[in-house]
Amino acid sequence: MRRAILIGMLVMAFATVMFSCAAYFTNTWLFYSISMLGRLGQGVADSLICICLPSVICIVFKKKADLYYGYWEMANGIGLTLGPVISSLVVGFAGYSGTFFFFGALITIIGVITVYT
Numbered sequence: 001m002r003r004a005i006l007i008g009m010l011v012m013a014f015a016t017v018m019f020s021c022a023a024y025f026t027n028t029w030l031f032y033s034i035s036m037l038g039r040l041g042q043g044v045a046d047s048l049i050c051i052c053l054p055s056v057i058c059i060v061f062k063k064k065a066d067l068y069y070g071y072w073e074m075a076n077g078i079g080l081t082l083g084p085v086i087s088s089l090v091v092g093f094a095g096y097s098g099t100f101f102f103f104g105a106l107i108t109i110i111g112v113i114t115v116y117t
Helices: 002-022 028-060 065-115
Strands: none
Touching: 002 028, 002 065, 028 065
């Protein structure tokens, strides 16, 4: 289970960095193709993570699984709410491709720390 979550986090980071690489292509068709592949990778990685985490919650927190599942859903909601605000601030500082490099590195660091602690 831990390996699947780590793979999901690493695929998510790689797919996020693909968006940065797409910015360097001048061909419009190539830009959209790389972007779509990156989004496909993010979707696959997200589905892998979202399938494994409820199982981990139920295994680790047997008596209070519903409480911790609620915490996980609350964290998802906060992330979906604050994500656009935070990324718009990062775009102001780092630009389009720098934003995706930043979040790709952040996903990798947080994913590795989360899986191995």
